[in-house]
Amino acid sequence: MTIQGIVFDVDGTIVLEDKVLDGAPETLELLRSKGYKLVFCTQQNQYSERKLSERLAAVGLNVPPAEIVSAGTVSVNVIAERHPGSDVYVVGSDSLRNRMARRGLKVLQDRLGEQAEVVLVATDYEVNQTRLSAAAEAVRRGAVFYVTNLDRGEPMKDRIIPGPGSIALAVAYTARRRPIVLGKPSSTMVAAVQERLGLPASSLAVIGDQPAQDVRFGHALGAATVLLLSGVTSAEALKRVPASFMPDAVLSGISEVPGWLDQMNT
């Protein structure tokens, strides 16, 4: 079957550290003009789709909010639907807390966090012992334990800081409970992308820079998988990737995607 829909990762795929990657704007326009349906699936959880769209527009990328599926919004939706009106404790950003409150969830302050019925761990630049302790104690007492995504680190300008996966591990290890993952490569994210695109999995390609997130996500979706070397994975590091995370194709960057699609679709 020919490829009709493309699921792009964002960081390391179309942008890197708030800079647009070479050829990304032209490539996206070309793919749109050829009739491909695009979705941008990101582990981002600190911004709404509208805000993400504005941030991409600021660097010259035209990505409307309707084409974005983020781990943050998927997490808010899932928790609001599965646990309506419940007491929630969030180790994450104010944006995430506000979006949960707007969906009718009762977002607890740090000092009441241990009483939560649901705990969500996400990207948190201000995480501290108070927050980790509140989350771990709530989970130990039986709260449902979610994490937006299992990324180990968040790349900053000159270093990598602990990401949601590493923060969740501290809570999990303390409370002796594993979190339920809601972002890539979870079945929750698979369902969110399928719903957005409305195309059969065999007509989709997932394109991203992380084997453990993007390639695994593509496999879970049943899509073709492409790994780009423009982000966190080097050609050298790819040699050490387990066979089960290997993509169908490896390309240097997004500019090579149209050529790969032409090859696939002939």
Ligand SMILES: [Mg+2]
């Ligand atoms: Mg990425």
